[in-house]
Amino acid sequence: MNKLVISRRQACAGFLAAGVAATLAACGGSKPGGAAGSGATAWVLTGGPEQTFRDSFDRWNKAHSDAQFSTEWFANDAYKEKIRTAVGAGNAPTLLYNWAGGTLADYVANDQVVDITSSTADAQSRIIPALLEVGKVDGKVYALPNNNTQPVLFYYSKPAFEEVGVEVPTTWDELMALIPKFKDAGYIPIAEAGSSQWPYLMWIQYLTDRIGGPEAFNKVVAGESGAWSDPAFTEALTKIQEMVKAGGLGDAYGSVDADSGADIALIHTGKAAMLLQGSWVYANFLTDAPDFMADGKLGYATFPAVDGGKGDASNITGNPANYWSVSTSGDETVQKTATDYLNEELYSEAYVKALVDGGTIPAALDAEAVIEASDNAEYLSFGYELVKNAGNFQMSWDQALPSAQAQELLTNLSQIFLLQITPEEFVKNMNATLA
Numbered sequence: 001m002n003k004l005v006i007s008r009r010q011a012c013a014g015f016l017a018a019g020v021a022a023t024l025a026a027c028g029g030s031k032p033g034g035a036a037g038s039g040a041t042a043w044v045l046t047g048g049p050e051q052t053f054r055d056s057f058d059r060w061n062k063a064h065s066d067a068q069f070s071t072e073w074f075a076n077d078a079y080k081e082k083i084r085t086a087v088g089a090g091n092a093p094t095l096l097y098n099w100a101g102g103t104l105a106d107y108v109a110n111d112q113v114v115d116i117t118s119s120t121a122d123a124q125s126r127i128i129p130a131l132l133e134v135g136k137v138d139g140k141v142y143a144l145p146n147n148n149t150q151p152v153l154f155y156y157s158k159p160a161f162e163e164v165g166v167e168v169p170t171t172w173d174e175l176m177a178l179i180p181k182f183k184d185a186g187y188i189p190i191a192e193a194g195s196s197q198w199p200y201l202m203w204i205q206y207l208t209d210r211i212g213g214p215e216a217f218n219k220v221v222a223g224e225s226g227a228w229s230d231p232a233f234t235e236a237l238t239k240i241q242e243m244v245k246a247g248g249l250g251d252a253y254g255s256v257d258a259d260s261g262a263d264i265a266l267i268h269t270g271k272a273a274m275l276l277q278g279s280w281v282y283a284n285f286l287t288d289a290p291d292f293m294a295d296g297k298l299g300y301a302t303f304p305a306v307d308g309g310k311g312d313a314s315n316i317t318g319n320p321a322n323y324w325s326v327s328t329s330g331d332e333t334v335q336k337t338a339t340d341y342l343n344e345e346l347y348s349e350a351y352v353k354a355l356v357d358g359g360t361i362p363a364a365l366d367a368e369a370v371i372e373a374s375d376n377a378e379y380l381s382f383g384y385e386l387v388k389n390a391g392n393f394q395m396s397w398d399q400a401l402p403s404a405q406a407q408e409l410l411t412n413l414s415q416i417f418l419l420q421i422t423p424e425e426f427v428k429n430m431n432a433t434l435a
Helices: 018-024 050-063 076-088 101-109 129-134 158-164 172-184 200-212 215-221 231-245 262-268 281-288 290-294 332-345 349-357 368-372 377-388 403-417 423-432
Strands: 040-045 069-074 095-098 150-157 188-191 272-278 298-301 316-319 323-326 393-395
Touching: 040 050, 040 076, 040 095, 040 332, 050 069, 050 332, 050 349, 069 076, 076 095, 095 101, 101 323, 129 377, 129 393, 150 158, 150 200, 150 262, 150 377, 158 172, 158 272, 158 298, 172 188, 172 231, 172 272, 188 262, 200 215, 200 231, 200 272, 200 316, 200 403, 231 403, 231 423, 262 272, 262 281, 272 281, 281 290, 323 332, 349 368, 368 377, 403 423
Parallel strands: 040 069, 188 272, 316 393
Antiparallel strands: 095 323, 150 272, 150 298, 150 316
16 A cells, blocks of 8 residues: 555545545545536545545435435545636535635635525534634634644654653743754754745744734735734744754755655654644654554644743644535525535534544534544544634635735745745735735
């Protein structure tokens, strides 16, 4: 079997069962469908919690002979290409699978999704509030999370920490103080997949939030002129470059690739001590380093606080979840089928159990008992409590922003990490994208 590699950009990020690797290939539709007007339809991504979705639609169809769902199944990239065309042509499936953020805002602005604030009250009552907020536009609900939540965590090698004789850092100053200690012991202090660029986002997101709270980036999302000039961004960028200059990421981080698992390999092969990554890499650790994991050598913690910062230490970043919206392409009958499905199935008892059994953190309230009974209870409980108690869950900035701005962000942030531009130049360049 080919090695299972999970990318943050895959909707399947975060599952633990290596046996589902074969499902990453695109699958055919279980029934014909997809065109508006042919009854209720759903296009769903393969991989990850795919079986949860399949079982859910099967339960619904068995119980509702007069309100059936037709489903089609796609690999991640194939779906993104097809859904863009379908939505633009007014021919989207009834249940519209999406990532919220800037894409959802565009759907709302173009009247392509339904306001489901009042029609999905039952489903909303079962969802962690911070994740429900992500599906809102102007205070109204247009999308509901449909799978697992994926926070970014601070992973570390317990053997490396034991050898050096240090504790897990709880503040940024403590983290910086560890860099020379790990370097002297022959470790790369922090593994970083700079070749992939997107892992850089985790640093600026957490640091900006810890320093200035979520308000700084909220102004960027709102498109306020000069929003990137908020001092929280400059301070975060300065701290990043101080970390790089201190040798915190080693010398070859710019050539390390995340999608191949090269960053996590630095941890389980004993070359690096720490890693900032999403909860989805836990599955890669289990697949790529079963002995390392069986011996309990991987630790995980929250991102350090910044002394004097205004941000709530409970705030997290990552992928809140993937989302269902109800498309305006279909008539009122199929739209009602969709909202009835969401109220009955979304995070029902069977739905939550399936997600947990698959080794993922459900976006549902009151999932503690199911998690505690699972094989991965310790890890899942840690991640679940982190999400449930989060003061704010910031989705990845490249998903929250329009695509053009997101690409400029990745380009300029890469230049920050490679010490090619200054924080002030970054701010100037990014403010230009708001013009």
